Amino acid sequence: MQLLEQALARFAEVYGRAAEAADVVDHTACTLATCSASGWPQVRTVLLKGYDERGFAFYTNRHSRKGQALAENPRAALCFHWAPLAEQVVIEGVVTPVAEAEADAYWASRPRESQIGGWASHQSRGLKSREVLEQRVAEYAARFPEGEAVPRPPHWSGYRLAPVRIEFWRARPGRLHERDVYEHTAEGWCHRLLNP
Numbered sequence: 001m002q003l004l005e006q007a008l009a010r011f012a013e014v015y016g017r018a019a020e021a022a023d024v025v026d027h028t029a030c031t032l033a034t035c036s037a038s039g040w041p042q043v044r045t046v047l048l049k050g051y052d053e054r055g056f057a058f059y060t061n062r063h064s065r066k067g068q069a070l071a072e073n074p075r076a077a078l079c080f081h082w083a084p085l086a087e088q089v090v091i092e093g094v095v096t097p098v099a100e101a102e103a104d105a106y107w108a109s110r111p112r113e114s115q116i117g118g119w120a121s122h123q124s125r126g127l128k129s130r131e132v133l134e135q136r137v138a139e140y141a142a143r144f145p146e147g148e149a150v151p152r153p154p155h156w157s158g159y160r161l162a163p164v165r166i167e168f169w170r171a172r173p174g175r176l177h178e179r180d181v182y183e184h185t186a187e188g189w190c191h192r193l194l195n196p
């Protein structure tokens with residue numbers, strides 16, 4: 001098995017266990033780190049909406065702060081921590097937008113309420129008052145009548161992070177935790193253990 005496939009199989013194994021663990025609130029939640037052109041790091045939580053050999057997909061508003069950072073600098077990282085499992089996976093890579101058809105398919109699977117919210121929220125921009133947002137929600141709810149498909153806003157879409165480094169961490173007694181990393185280098189993918 002190629003090393004990248006091996007890393008993805010490892011991710012699938014721990015992700016599957018996290019999905020089944022009753023005490024993991026949402027196994028898809030991860031921290032997304034971006035870095036603006038000026039070098040400031042930024043982090044926030046997003047939900048993983050799929051992964052395969054191409055990378056790890058999440059959805060958002062492309063006009064958001066993260067969207068701006070990714071437009072300036074497509075390098076990003078995702079950090080999953082499943083506390084009840086005492087496991088962490090950190091994935092670094094390069095982000096590209098998902099295909100329009102893929103974004104359409106995911107948008108169509110969202111509840112109508114979230115779709116209206118996607119239109120109403122100018123994510124990450126200043127908001128004068130909660131009432132202003134509620135007013136916009138009401139306007140879009142009226143614009144897109146119940147029972148009819150809500151189109152995807154052009155600025156609402158997904159990104160896929162193609163991994164260049166995948167690190168696994170598992171808690172062990174005495175803080176002698178297990179760490180190992182799959183990294184893409186000039187010679188191809190390599191795998192090595194790390195000190196905790």
Ligand SMILES: Cc1cc2nc3c(=O)[nH]c(=O)nc-3n(C[C@H](O)[C@H](O)[C@H](O)COP(=O)(O)O)c2cc1C
Pocket residue numbers: 029042043044045046047048058059060061064065066067123124
């Ligand atoms: C559990 C959880 C899941 C979230 N999932 C998403 C998500 O999938 N996409 C998204 O755009 N924001 C999500 N958010 C909100 C983001 O953390 C963040 O507040 C928002 O995207 C704006 O980030 P930005 O200003 O850095 O762009 C989530 C927040 C939490 C707490």
